[in-house]
Amino acid sequence: MNCLTVFCVLVLVLSLLSLHRLLQSLSSVRSRKLPLPPGSMGWPYIGETFQLYSQNPNFFFASKVKKYGSILKTHILGCPCVMISSPEAAKLVLVTRDSLFKPTFPASKERMLGKQAIFFHQGEYHSKLRKLVLRAFKPESIKNIVSDIESIAIGSLKSWEGQLINTFQEMKTYAFNVALLSILGKDDVLYREDLKRFYYILEKGYNSMPINLPGTLFNKSMKARKELAQILAKILLTRRQTEQNHHDLLGSFMGDKEGLTNEQIADNIIGVIFAARDTTASVLTWIVKYLVENPSVHQAVVEEQEAIVREKSDEDKVLTWADTKKMPITSRVIQETLRVASILSFTFREAVEDVEFEGYLIPKGWKVLPVFRNIHHSPDNFPEPDKFDPSRFKVAPKPNTFLPFGNGTHSCPGNELAKLEILVLLHHLTTKYRWSVVGPHSGIQYGPFALPQNGLPIHLSLK
Numbered sequence: 001m002n003c004l005t006v007f008c009v010l011v012l013v014l015s016l017l018s019l020h021r022l023l024q025s026l027s028s029v030r031s032r033k034l035p036l037p038p039g040s041m042g043w044p045y046i047g048e049t050f051q052l053y054s055q056n057p058n059f060f061f062a063s064k065v066k067k068y069g070s071i072l073k074t075h076i077l078g079c080p081c082v083m084i085s086s087p088e089a090a091k092l093v094l095v096t097r098d099s100l101f102k103p104t105f106p107a108s109k110e111r112m113l114g115k116q117a118i119f120f121h122q123g124e125y126h127s128k129l130r131k132l133v134l135r136a137f138k139p140e141s142i143k144n145i146v147s148d149i150e151s152i153a154i155g156s157l158k159s160w161e162g163q164l165i166n167t168f169q170e171m172k173t174y175a176f177n178v179a180l181l182s183i184l185g186k187d188d189v190l191y192r193e194d195l196k197r198f199y200y201i202l203e204k205g206y207n208s209m210p211i212n213l214p215g216t217l218f219n220k221s222m223k224a225r226k227e228l229a230q231i232l233a234k235i236l237l238t239r240r241q242t243e244q245n246h247h248d249l250l251g252s253f254m255g256d257k258e259g260l261t262n263e264q265i266a267d268n269i270i271g272v273i274f275a276a277r278d279t280t281a282s283v284l285t286w287i288v289k290y291l292v293e294n295p296s297v298h299q300a301v302v303e304e305q306e307a308i309v310r311e312k313s314d315e316d317k318v319l320t321w322a323d324t325k326k327m328p329i330t331s332r333v334i335q336e337t338l339r340v341a342s343i344l345s346f347t348f349r350e351a352v353e354d355v356e357f358e359g360y361l362i363p364k365g366w367k368v369l370p371v372f373r374n375i376h377h378s379p380d381n382f383p384e385p386d387k388f389d390p391s392r393f394k395v396a397p398k399p400n401t402f403l404p405f406g407n408g409t410h411s412c413p414g415n416e417l418a419k420l421e422i423l424v425l426l427h428h429l430t431t432k433y434r435w436s437v438v439g440p441h442s443g444i445q446y447g448p449f450a451l452p453q454n455g456l457p458i459h460l461s462l463k
């Protein structure tokens with residue numbers, strides 16, 4: 001063998017060796033056993049669902065984070081899942097790597113809301129729907145309905161005057177009426193009562209066992225769903241015949257060139273009512289409670305709102321979009337309520353493939369829960385997190401530390417409307433009325449989201 005051959009063989013051997021190394025290291029990236037996040041899985045089927053829905057959510061989540069850190073594993077609703085509680089992780093799941101985490105809901109909820117509703121989709125169909133929803137709820141569109149929302153608010157408050165009311169129930173009716181206004185405009189008066197009646201039957205079945213036999217709650221609620229779809233089909237038909245332009249959500253869905261089917265429209269309208277009503281109503285209920293518990297905050301809100309009343313001339317008494325932009329103190333009360341109450345403690349996603357995060361494996365098929373409540377209650381993000389202090393929002397929160405409306409492609413398209421209808425109601429509530437809580441109210445009722453005890457019964461009277 002001459003020198004050259006030895007050299008060549010050496011090179012060959014070396015490169016084979018390094019190729020082997022390379023292959024080895026590549027495959028070890030794939031099969032390297034990354035550890036699962038720390039945590040306890042509870043009982044296999046029910047897992048820790050029972051605790052989640054029966055304990056103080058602050059306690060349930062906070063004690064876990066204390067024990068295991070900001071990424072941990074558990075079992076909820078029969079599924080293994082990873083709970084994440086850091087702004088960085090929320091950003092990864094909801095924004096930067098959102099395509100690896102698809103939205104997911106229990107099948108029975110999907111059937112009840114309608115399979116074609118916006119929440120359940122990703123990709124092209126989702127972005128088309130989202131564009132249509134945003135078109136109806138963007139500031140330039142909802143600017144035009146401020147005075148109609150105001151009429152609904154004034155009417156609601158009048159009907160509560162001198163009464164003992166269940167705040168949450170009444171706020172649900174208010175939020176339902178505002179939702180219908182934004183979806184169907186004012187020409188649904190004919191159908192409003194029917195829509196309300198069937199929607200209430202539908203929602204009763206929402207948390208029932210998904211057993212579709214005659215007489216079960218689930219069966220009744222599926223029937224109500226069909227009735228709702230039929231009413232919506234009637235409204236659609238009338239609109240198509242009269243060929244007028246409407247600037248509400250239904251108009252947006254109908255006007256699209258690509259053309260949605262009646263079924264797709266019905267699923268999405270029922271879905272938007274679902275997304276809009278109890279969320280907004282529960283935020284309003286918490287605000288009413290926090291104002292009672294924080295008299296100096298209440299006083300500051302009253303002064304801000306009275307200044308707006310004083311500024312208006314006698315002819316021009318109706319509230320405008322511009323007025324709602326002159327309510328910084330009241331707006332911070334809304335923000336602080338969204339933070340402290342964190343009515344949506346978390347949202348659900350599912351990993352579509354194995355994902356590595358901060359040295360841990362999030363296995364394909366596992367649920368991933370960004371826990372907004374923990375992010376909002378971490379002293380790293382909000383000093384003295386349990387204190388109700390609206391002034392903390394004088395400084396804008398850091399990215400992904402304040403996510404009451406989520407973030408990324410599925411973030412809440414109704415957030416401007418929600419804030420608007422809350423401001424309008426608070427304007428009239430705080431300038432004209434006084435209220436006191438009746439019965440015990442320090443308690444909290446735990447369910448899919450936390451509410452003041454008994455829906456916060458109050459007695460409301462004119463000032």
Ligand code: HEM
Pocket residue numbers: 118119120130133137179182271272275276277279280283343344347348403404405406407409410411412413414415417418419
């Ligand atoms: C204060 C009240 C509200 C809160 C706290 C709230 C919160 C949220 C959150 C956190 C999400 C994102 C969920 C996720 O990423 O998985 C969301 C989505 C959504 N919200 Fe809201 N929401 C409120 C009011 C409303 C209103 C008034 C409407 C409609 C008028 C609405 C319509 C929707 C819709 C359609 C989605 C789904 C968006 C999508 O999947 O692309 N929400 N909401």
Ligand SMILES: *[C@@H]1O[C@H](CO)[C@@H](O)[C@H](O)[C@H]1NC(C)=O
Pocket residue numbers: 212213214215219222223226
């Ligand atoms: C109610 O249950 C019956 C019997 O299982 C079934 O035939 C019917 O389709 C159900 N109704 C709805 C609306 O799903």
Ligand SMILES: *[C@@H]1O[C@H](CO)[C@@H](O)[C@H](O)[C@H]1NC(C)=O
Pocket residue numbers: 091095398399400401402403406407408
């Ligand atoms: C959503 O995420 C983006 C990208 O990280 C960030 O710039 C933005 O501030 C986040 N939004 C909120 C409400 O935190």
